[in-house]
Amino acid sequence: MSRRLVVAAAQMGPIQLAEGRDVVVGRMVRLMETAHKRGAEVVVFPELALTTFFPRWYKEDISEAEAFYESSLPSNETAPLFEAAKKFGIGFHLGYGEIAYEPDETGVVRKRYFNTAVYVDPSGEIVFKYRKIHLPGHKEFDPNRKVQHLEKRYFEVGNLGFPVVRAPVGSAGPVNLGMLICNDRRWPEAWRVLGLQQVELVMLGYNTPAINQDNKGFEAHHLRVLHSHLAIQAGCYQNATFGVGVAKAGNEDGHELFGHSIIVNPQGEIMAQATSWSDELIVADCDLDMCKLGRTTIFNFAAHRRPEHYGRILEQTGSVPPAEWTPGKK
Numbered sequence: 662m663s664r665r666l667v668v669a670a671a672q673m674g675p676i677q678l679a680e681g682r683d684v685v686v687g688r689m690v691r692l693m694e695t696a697h698k699r700g701a702e703v704v705v706f707p708e709l710a711l712t713t714f715f716p717r718w719y720k721e722d723i724s725e726a727e728a729f730y731e732s733s734l735p736s737n738e739t740a741p742l743f744e745a746a747k748k749f750g751i752g753f754h755l756g757y758g759e760i761a762y763e764p765d766e767t768g769v770v771r772k773r774y775f776n777t778a779v780y781v782d783p784s785g786e787i788v789f790k791y792r793k794i795h796l797p798g799h800k801e802f803d804p805n806r807k808v809q810h811l812e813k814r815y816f817e818v819g820n821l822g823f824p825v826v827r828a829p830v831g832s833a834g835p836v837n838l839g840m841l842i843c844n845d846r847r848w849p850e851a852w853r854v855l856g857l858q859q860v861e862l863v864m865l866g867y868n869t870p871a872i873n874q875d876n877k878g879f880e881a882h883h884l885r886v887l888h889s890h891l892a893i894q895a896g897c898y899q900n901a902t903f904g905v906g907v908a909k910a911g912n913e914d915g916h917e918l919f920g921h922s923i924i925v926n927p928q929g930e931i932m933a934q935a936t937s938w939s940d941e942l943i944v945a946d947c948d949l950d951m952c953k954l955g956r957t958t959i960f961n962f963a964a965h966r967r968p969e970h971y972g973r974i975l976e977q978t979g980s981v982p983p984a985e986w987t988p989g990k991k
């Protein structure tokens with residue numbers, strides 16, 4: 662029996678700083694209802710899907726930003742989303758800012774802040790959680806930037822690794838599910854750790870500015886989308902997995918995030934792409950057995966990988982200059 666799964670990317674348009682969760686959750690429930698009408702069995706929402714992309718706003722004290730995080734999931738505001746999932750029998754991925762009280766590496770229990778994603782079963786049970794590991798941007802206010810990107814201020818590096826879980830999804834039966842968040846998609850190591858666990862569906866949300874905000878040189882706008890698609894298509898192809906990249910898009914209080922959400926197959930082909938920068942659902946019918954071809958031929962890791970030559974990947978964090986050759990040098 663073929664393992665077919667109808668997957669939906671629920672791209673979301675802008676969320677203004679002043680917009681309440683109740684309005685946002687209402688938009689998400691409508692997207693989930695559309696997904697149900699289109700036969701989707703799993704819906705992927707963006708990174709930090711419940712609020713505006715708040716790391717663009719500097720706060721001296723992180724406690725002033727706590728309104729942007731969830732202390733529990735579900736909560737009164739997010740319960741309608743869990744109820745809709747149950748009503749429609751749909752599993753969903755949700756990205757959000759998480760406040761957690763747990764021990765840190767020294768064993769001290771304290772309040773901790775993460776950029777988090779969960780996969781929720783139609784029953785409403787959280788199947789697994791991932792916390793963003795590659796945090797871009799900076800920690801302190803940077804006067805040189807056009808716009809701040811303070812993820813290193815508002816979040817700790819994720820401490821859950823890159824998990825893959827085999828869980829029942831819709832009519833496909835058990836599926837190997839993995840998650841990445843936004844900037845993670847630019848790091849091939851992240852995809853490979855999922856690939857080494859035979860991932861079949863990578864769910865990833867993103868909030869990516871439509872223009873370069875580093876102010877360190879010109880980057881043509883069209884390259885922002887090219888790089889996002891390149892990273893996801895390569896990640897899927899090189900790890901024989903489906904991938905769903907879902908944007909929060911549009912103009913948030915004057916700051917543009919690009920859309921271009923995509924669903925990609927294990928050959929790296931874009932199966933569906935959003936064409937707006939608003940709330941938009943795209944759907945693809947995924948034959949999960951497509952993962953087998955890559956995993957048993959070109960990317961048969963057991964047969965072809967040579968970890969004994971990959972030492973630098975674990976030994977080094979930054980790059981180092983190469984040995985220098987000069988004519989006559991022995």
Ligand code: ING
Pocket residue numbers: 797842843844845847867868869870
């Ligand atoms: N956003 C961006 C991303 O990785 C970024 C930040 C944009 C980094 C462009 C590098 C280049 O898509 C988040 N939230 O990670």
